[in-house]
Amino acid sequence: MSTPLNPACQNCKDRFSSIFCKADHSNLELIDAAKVCSSYKKGQVIFHEGAYPFGVYCINDGKIKLSHSGDDGREQIVRLVKAGDIMGYKALLSNERYTATATALEDSSICFIPKDLFLNVLQKDASLSFEMMRILSSELRKAELKITHLAQKPVRERLAETLLFIKETYGLEADGHTLNVRLSREEIANLVGTATESAIRLLSEFKKDGMIELEGKKIRLLDMPEIIRTANLHD
Amino acid sequence: MSTPLNPACQNCKDRFSSIFCKADHSNLELIDAAKVCSSYKKGQVIFHEGAYPFGVYCINDGKIKLSHSGDDGREQIVRLVKAGDIMGYKALLSNERYTATATALEDSSICFIPKDLFLNVLQKDASLSFEMMRILSSELRKAELKITHLAQKPVRERLAETLLFIKETYGLEADGHTLNVRLSREEIANLVGTATESAIRLLSEFKKDGMIELEGKKIRLLDMPEIIRTANLHD
DNA sequence: CGCGTCCAATGACTTGCGTCAAGCGCAAAA
């Protein structure tokens, strides 16, 4: 949507953590030639639920949320995307419309890879498609775990897990405690699957209990109970 | 676990609806030669959450449930498997232990395909692996939709969706109304993600409202409201 | 500068739904 500058994939800082680290060199060059890199501002929508996909997006830099909008308009965040990740592959592979909306959580730089090229490379490159299956399996595993927790665990516990999940996904700032992303209380609630007020109240409780510190949108993790460890969404 | 009889894949009645309809002929023969077919009795466990996978299972005949057991021991059913479907691929592809337990809902006949062979064929056969990705994408889509509904919809609505989902999965009996599977109330509850008593109460309500008929484990669908249609778990 | 908007926070109220407990029918075992 703006400022295309197309950095070479080979130089991409997340080259080795992304799916494409498995791709053959020649295929990487093909992708490199065809991709279009754009930057998006915080809050901007990259693609919309219901639209037809024309390719996949690879995050060069930034953070994205993928969310469903429920029938009553409430949003449910189903995935957090970081640099090196790709998104939009689900709709592409099943040849359907997007089931989620992608919105930038901060200013981001994102490469677009056209559908035909991506599918062609996927056909030719067995290790790339194997990696793709690995990613899909992992996402499916996380989703099924989330289903179980949503059905069985109280909000308090789910919120705690969510905070740890955010930590696993985006990591911590230099101080070693602050979550390296700014989310509104509403976004946190939509990630947990609860009402905004409930999320706020429980965050206050966590703070009172000395588990976290709050400063605006900054959240610092102090003593998150170990119990959660066994049940979180790690890879 | 019993009665191996190994019917040829080429003759399998679900040959054309399964993932293997996309596989190359020569690869199909390889699989045919290596697979082991067994029959399982109702209630029998095919594989257990936490165990290491040694291959994938392809349902020849029967019905299976895949379920997580929550920390408190409560079961959450995450998938219903039917003839022609495969299961166990997620653990295999991500090279982790099973995250779910597979239990036969009725007497079933299931083929086992060894890990190495399956992965090899997957490497060689692009259209098979593409089909695999399609399946994974579709499962992921359903899982994300279920997450949204669990987070946002009341139990009554989720139960109605679940009944329609069962219908989509296993179909109806000859009378055109009765769900073609027998599930306990507890299993229905574990599919919906609610307490058994709630499921029972709401089923009674549905009956009183003339939406369904109940006769033991038989459930006949009469007038399920159209509203649900837009939000169900179809393919 | 004051005004409006957005978001966080908290209190009060309501309720969906989970838990507990008791009764019932049916089928297998003794």
Next chain:
DNA sequence: TTTTGCGCTTGACGCAAGTCATTGGACGCG
């Protein structure tokens, strides 16, 4: 037959959590 046990059903109760409403602070804008 009686007994035992299991799954289904219904009622009563309590609480977690959702909804509604108010306040206050931060920020941008005319």
